[in-house]
Amino acid sequence: MRLKTTRCLILCVLLASCAQRKDDGSFPARNITIIVPFKPGGGFDLQARLLAPFLEKYLPNRVHVLIENVSGAGGKMAAAQLARSGPTGYTIGLIGLESIAFMRATGQLADDPQNWSWLGQLGSEPLVVAVTSGSGLKSPADMKTKNFRFGVTSEMLPSAAILCRALGARFQPVHFDGSGEVVLAAICGDVDTWVFSWPTALKSVRDSQGKLASLFVASTARLASMPEVPTLAELGIEAEAGVYAVSAVSRVIAAPSGIDAKAREILISAIERAARDPQFVEQMKHAEFEVVTADPDSIRAKLKAAVEEFARAEITHMSGAGEAQGRQAAATNNVSPIGRNQ
Amino acid sequence: MNVWLQGFQLALSGANLFFLLLGTCIGLIVGVVPVVGPSFGVTLALPFTTGMDSATAVILLAAIQSAAAYGDSIASILINVPGGPGTVASMWEGYPMTRKGMAGTALGVATGASFVGGLLAWFSFVLLAAPMTAFALMIGAPEYFVLGVAALALISIASKGETVRGLIMGCMGLLLGMMGPDPVSGVTYRFSFGIPALEPGVDIALGALAIFALPQMVTLLEEGGTIARVEQVKDSVLGGVIEAFRRPRSLVRGGLIGWLIGVLPALGTSAAGVSSYLIEKKFSKERDQFGQGSIDGLTAAEVGKGACVLGDGITSLLLGVPGSVTWAILMAALIVHGVQPGPRFMTAGVLPYTVFAGLLLSQLMYFVIGILFVKQLVRIVHVPTPILVPMVAILCFLGAYVTKNYVFDIWIMVALGVFSLAAERNGYPTVPMILGFILADLIEANFHRALGIGFGSYSVFFKRPISLVMIVLVCLFVARPWAMKFFRRRREGSRKTTGPLRVKWGELYFGGIVSAVLLTFLISSFRYSSEVRLFPLIVSGTGLVLVASWVLTATRARRVKPPPAHGSGVPVLFGIGLVGLYALLVPAAGFIAASMIFFLSVMFLSPTPADGKRWKTVSVLTIAIGLFLLSFERLLQLNLPTGLLW
Numbered sequence: 001m002r003l004k005t006t007r008c009l010i011l012c013v014l015l016a017s018c019a020q021r022k023d024d025g026s027f028p029a030r031n032i033t034i035i036v037p038f039k040p041g042g043g044f045d046l047q048a049r050l051l052a053p054f055l056e057k058y059l060p061n062r063v064h065v066l067i068e069n070v071s072g073a074g075g076k077m078a079a080a081q082l083a084r085s086g087p088t089g090y091t092i093g094l095i096g097l098e099s100i101a102f103m104r105a106t107g108q109l110a111d112d113p114q115n116w117s118w119l120g121q122l123g124s125e126p127l128v129v130a131v132t133s134g135s136g137l138k139s140p141a142d143m144k145t146k147n148f149r150f151g152v153t154s155e156m157l158p159s160a161a162i163l164c165r166a167l168g169a170r171f172q173p174v175h176f177d178g179s180g181e182v183v184l185a186a187i188c189g190d191v192d193t194w195v196f197s198w199p200t201a202l203k204s205v206r207d208s209q210g211k212l213a214s215l216f217v218a219s220t221a222r223l224a225s226m227p228e229v230p231t232l233a234e235l236g237i238e239a240e241a242g243v244y245a246v247s248a249v250s251r252v253i254a255a256p257s258g259i260d261a262k263a264r265e266i267l268i269s270a271i272e273r274a275a276r277d278p279q280f281v282e283q284m285k286h287a288e289f290e291v292v293t294a295d296p297d298s299i300r301a302k303l304k305a306a307v308e309e310f311a312r313a314e315i316t317h318m319s320g321a322g323e324a325q326g327r328q329a330a331a332t333n334n335v336s337p338i339g340r341n342q
Numbered sequence: 343m344n345v346w347l348q349g350f351q352l353a354l355s356g357a358n359l360f361f362l363l364l365g366t367c368i369g370l371i372v373g374v375v376p377v378v379g380p381s382f383g384v385t386l387a388l389p390f391t392t393g394m395d396s397a398t399a400v401i402l403l404a405a406i407q408s409a410a411a412y413g414d415s416i417a418s419i420l421i422n423v424p425g426g427p428g429t430v431a432s433m434w435e436g437y438p439m440t441r442k443g444m445a446g447t448a449l450g451v452a453t454g455a456s457f458v459g460g461l462l463a464w465f466s467f468v469l470l471a472a473p474m475t476a477f478a479l480m481i482g483a484p485e486y487f488v489l490g491v492a493a494l495a496l497i498s499i500a501s502k503g504e505t506v507r508g509l510i511m512g513c514m515g516l517l518l519g520m521m522g523p524d525p526v527s528g529v530t531y532r533f534s535f536g537i538p539a540l541e542p543g544v545d546i547a548l549g550a551l552a553i554f555a556l557p558q559m560v561t562l563l564e565e566g567g568t569i570a571r572v573e574q575v576k577d578s579v580l581g582g583v584i585e586a587f588r589r590p591r592s593l594v595r596g597g598l599i600g601w602l603i604g605v606l607p608a609l610g611t612s613a614a615g616v617s618s619y620l621i622e623k624k625f626s627k628e629r630d631q632f633g634q635g636s637i638d639g640l641t642a643a644e645v646g647k648g649a650c651v652l653g654d655g656i657t658s659l660l661l662g663v664p665g666s667v668t669w670a671i672l673m674a675a676l677i678v679h680g681v682q683p684g685p686r687f688m689t690a691g692v693l694p695y696t697v698f699a700g701l702l703l704s705q706l707m708y709f710v711i712g713i714l715f716v717k718q719l720v721r722i723v724h725v726p727t728p729i730l731v732p733m734v735a736i737l738c739f740l741g742a743y744v745t746k747n748y749v750f751d752i753w754i755m756v757a758l759g760v761f762s763l764a765a766e767r768n769g770y771p772t773v774p775m776i777l778g779f780i781l782a783d784l785i786e787a788n789f790h791r792a793l794g795i796g797f798g799s800y801s802v803f804f805k806r807p808i809s810l811v812m813i814v815l816v817c818l819f820v821a822r823p824w825a826m827k828f829f830r831r832r833r834e835g836s837r838k839t840t841g842p843l844r845v846k847w848g849e850l851y852f853g854g855i856v857s858a859v860l861l862t863f864l865i866s867s868f869r870y871s872s873e874v875r876l877f878p879l880i881v882s883g884t885g886l887v888l889v890a891s892w893v894l895t896a897t898r899a900r901r902v903k904p905p906p907a908h909g910s911g912v913p914v915l916f917g918i919g920l921v922g923l924y925a926l927l928v929p930a931a932g933f934i935a936a937s938m939i940f941f942l943s944v945m946f947l948s949p950t951p952a953d954g955k956r957w958k959t960v961s962v963l964t965i966a967i968g969l970f971l972l973s974f975e976r977l978l979q980l981n982l983p984t985g986l987l988w
Contacts, residue, residue: 040385154528174794180663190795207684
């Protein structure tokens with residue numbers, strides 16, 4: 001019996017030491033949580049998990065950085081959870097800037113993301129449109145004249161619709177659950193084209209054994225990693241600036257508005273230093289991601305432009321060709337892209 | 343051949359064996375906890391692997407995945423609570439065996455069968471990789487749709503003779519699966535009824551837990567005593583392993599089905615276990631023993647799951663399309679270590695072969711460790727239910743919360759669980775419900791996808807050869823019973839139906855509840871656009887027609903009073919109340935405090951003979967639960983909900 005009591009005591013002491021938190025007033029005094037709006041396994045989740053140890057390294061005080069996957073409802077659940085956590089600086093989110101912009105533009109976010117505390121960016125990847133070899137689509141002009149099937153995920157649907165409007169093309173959307181499924185369907189010839197961020201496009205086109213080809217990149221300059229892919233302008237398409245504002249996947253880090261200025265500065269500098277750590281850059285490169293950091297002001301400017309473009313784009317375009325009327329009611333209520341995963 | 347040797351050499355060298363063992367142990371522990379399964383274990387381990395060399399990382403993760411997928415069976419068999427969506431079918435034969443005092447045999451069968459499934463899939467992986475990926479490429483949306491509709495026919499096998507009510511519950515399952523983002527464009531959140539937390543829909547793992555675990559907990563509390571109905575348990579795990587090996591037909595049938603389902607990226611382990619089981623039920627020689635602890639049934643369910651877990655890897659590694667969430671994470675781990683899954687995977691040096699070696703070794707490892715591990719766990723069938731049930735309930739709540747980190751998921755689990763309990767008590771089979779739930783998205787999403795692929799024309803289903811052949815087969819299968827009846831009637835004349843029907847009042851009341859739910863879904867469907875509401879309308883309409891036809895037959899039947907409740911434990915309503923209070927307490931008092939309060943209240947309220955040691959036992963156990971949860975939170979770096987008390 002005594003032995004048991006002793007064991008209990010030891011356990012209690014261990015527990016107490018475990019539970020004790022260092023609190024000398026300096027930030028951070030406890031663990032920091034990164035909310036990821038997706039299930040484990042996607043690009044956002046992977047980047048958050050890669051970042052965590054480096055963030056721990058560059059944050060003052062020895063605290064842990066935890067990952068919390070709050071998936072569902074197109075990232076809305078994660079945004080709500082982030083807002084609910086309050087401006088403590090202990091809960092931050094790795095989110096897709098364009099999807100936040102879309103949610104704002106379609107009235108799904110209660111508070112204006114312009115006011116959030118923007119902390120940094122891990123990457124910003126322009127979108128690449130690819131076509132299948134069997135589709136007969138060889139140029140944006142073909143898209144204008146031909147009827148074609150556009151493989152989309154709910155994250156990519158709004159950008160796909162805006163790009164098609166810029167091209168003056170009508171399309172038949174075919175909806176899938178993830179980028180892998182879309183690419184597979186394209187290889188089988190079930191869809192004619194798709195759009196994804198360039199790392200996904202690069203991998204998929206390279207592995208397709210000639211069945212897929214990148215048509216153009218939706219940015220103003222060619223990509224260093226895909227120098228052979230022309231830009232929209234080079235193909236003679238004059239797209240407005242707004243189109244480029246929504247044609248990327250920007251992985252940004254944010255916290256609710258109103259966190260303490262000192263804590264914010266500490267987070268911003270730690271994220272910036274972690275993102276530039278050569279080892280982190282190397283690991284990201286392994287995963288075929290390119291680190292592109294940005295400061296809070298430029299993130300805000302990008303957000304503003306994207307919100308404006310999504311607000312300008314008519315919701316009817318979201319559902320593609322034809323049957324706009326019937327879906328409009330549903331779409332205006334609840335249109336949402338998920339942050340662009342993978 | 344040389345690369346194979348190198349791969350195995352690398353996998354077996356240095357610390358890798360240690361990590362293989364470590365991963366297996368972690369996986370077993372993660373697997374035993376309900377809901378929490380392979381994907382959870384692999385996600386947690388992923389950050390620790392970034393610093394390791396690539397072979398070690400892959401081996402650790404593969405070991406966790408294999409062992410966790412296997413460990414899921416343990417809770418299913420021992421306490422009738424699904425360890426994960428893949429092992430739902432294992433409950434149906436495994437638990438009756440446990441009741442009969444054959445827990446060890448059942449666990450042995452599970453170990454042996456899932457190991458054989460793993461081996462089957464592994465060898466097919468290695469030998470048939472190229473034709474398999476070609477096959478997966480031929481199956482597109484139209485084929486998946488037809489496959490899903492064909493699988494719905496399994497409802498009739500799953501209904502235990504209550505075909506109409508089975509179909510009604512199948513409709514309920516389909517509707518449950520249709521909640522959340524619509525599969526046409528993903529932009530309408532259906533049936534959220536204004537509750538934001540319902541917008542993502544109900545997770546399949548959570549649904550399985552709710553439908554089966556909660557009724558089981560309440561039932562156990564009601565019965566009192568212990569799980570094992572017999573005092574002496576004299577059976578051996580090893581004997582069970584041998585039993586499984588002695589059933590080559592069940593192994594081959596279940597293994598093939600599980601493996602095929604694994605190869606198809608859109609289908610996962612939840613479909614594999616259930617399908618293998620139900621098809622075995624159709625073809626097994628010991629059909630009549632199904633539901634009472636048939637070893638054939640358990641073998642089929644387990645071999646199907648085991649084959650599917652590895653089969654999922656084929657498309658993941660060779661096509662780059664994740665076959666399951668777990669494989670998506672394993673793929674992420676490979677990517678971090680510089681190997682891209684995809685058609686060129688096998689050309690990436692030795693590492694791919696190390697991956698294969700690791701997968702095989704982790705199968706062997708869980709087979710050996712599993713036999714030793716489950717021997718210890720068999721004891722829990724002798725733990726008195728007032729202690730066991732709250733512990734299991736706490737684990738279920740934990741599992742329900744950590745998959746998505748919503749407190750609301752706990753409430754969904756309780757609400758759905760109460761519905762399922764009411765269904766079960768009133769003769770509405772719940773197995774068709776989970777089947778409908780699993781198939782809902784497959785059928786609906788692929789129907790609309792197929793139409794999109796065919797530019798909106800229905801001819802797409804008939805123009806593709808595989809799809810056409812499948813449609814013809816399904817039609818023949820469906821028409822067969824009628825055709826046979828037709829011919830038989832000619833020869834023998836019509837047979838009379840068996841004696842007068844008896845119906846309990848509760849069955850009628852429950853029919854009313856079901857039709858109210860169906861009507862709610864039907865009415866709310868009209869708010870959506872034509873494509874988005876198509877399937878919900880069809881399903882809820884069909885459900886209503888079925889309920890109406892059943893009620894018509896039932897009103898003509900004799901109504902009887904329900905037999906008085908049996909059991910020496912907590913009354914049903916009281917049990918439900920306790921679990922409901924626990925769910926409400928979680929956000930109010932915090933997860934850990936609520937769990938301790940729940941445990942204390944069950945211990946004191948359940949009528950067990952009082953003895954002197956009670957206070958001591960109770961307080962020690964309560965503290966132990968608190969400590970367990972706290973260390974779980976700390977070690978695994980989770981955020982459990984906090985409240986006023988903690």
